[in-house]
Amino acid sequence: MKSLSSLDFLTEALRRLPGVGPKSAQRIAYHLMQHDREGAGLLGRALSQAVEKIHHCAMCNTFTENDVCETCVDAERDAALLCVVETPSDQLMIEQTMTYKGLYFVLMGRLSPLDGIGPKDIHLEKLMARATDGTVQEVVLATNFTNEGEATAHYISETLKARGLKVSRLARGVPVGGELEYVDAGTIARAMLDRRST
């Protein structure tokens, strides 16, 4: 079989998707061309449209099609609170809890020196400018409780506290519905140290 340029081009382009190797790319290309040309056309248009229209919110750094995202322009939110999350998915999870009415800052990543991701890559200068605008009173750090997330929270916390801001972190402890027998020792240790009087 000689090379087919459009098919080869598609297979190569599919490899840009995270986790897709040469074999998967070929399988996906064949699947789309054979069974779902409508889906392929749809995805092509969706990608072009997204690249053209989506950019970062000037205030919170999340994805938006406007200059400032809908959350940041919402006048009913408490502008004195700023919650720092790693991704828009994390923001969505916190929104779903209905327990937070402040604003957000989305890092779009986490510090990870091994992967070459430093303070610049997670927009820390933008966060500093945002947090020291005079309106923000407290920064709630809601990065993940992984090693990288914890390191990111620590780094941001030190930097913000040096500028006199109040910084807090989501509480750690036993998950709701958790049975001690099945919770890891590190979590129980933390829950013991952070125990609350009732």
Place this chain on the structure above:
Amino acid sequence: MKSLSSLDFLTEALRRLPGVGPKSAQRIAYHLMQHDREGAGLLGRALSQAVEKIHHCAMCNTFTENDVCETCVDAERDAALLCVVETPSDQLMIEQTMTYKGLYFVLMGRLSPLDGIGPKDIHLEKLMARATDGTVQEVVLATNFTNEGEATAHYISETLKARGLKVSRLARGVPVGGELEYVDAGTIARAMLDRRST
């Protein structure tokens, strides 16, 4: 977070890829928008171009941008031999062995009644027309040695033999480099039944 139409559209469209669920689609969309906009644009163009240009070869049914694919127009190939494969990847594998100089017919699938894939879906009428064109002397069945592939080969074999054509099937047996201890009993049984005098 309120809905972002371009991002939601992209996430929905990504779910058309095989094996991609809602969570993966969202992760891929964030990854492309955050880390690989160039790749997203490239993939968008590749998909649109592929949908527009790629169709099936009039002779062998494989993907091509021309009316007839490069393999079918190659005058040096033996038009008396027709090898039936399930997918273009299978054709490529056979080409790489350098042991076959005939033409191909690509089913683009296999019979699979449980999935609702019948003779029409694997272009059997086109294959019949192709195999009975007067030039083809022998049809080599090279569908996979899975249950569906074997059933497909059996069905095609019966249909073609009824029209007086010579039909053959790839040999089954112990793979090259195979150690009997690690080969399954079914393969050894078949190799024993099909044993050849040396």
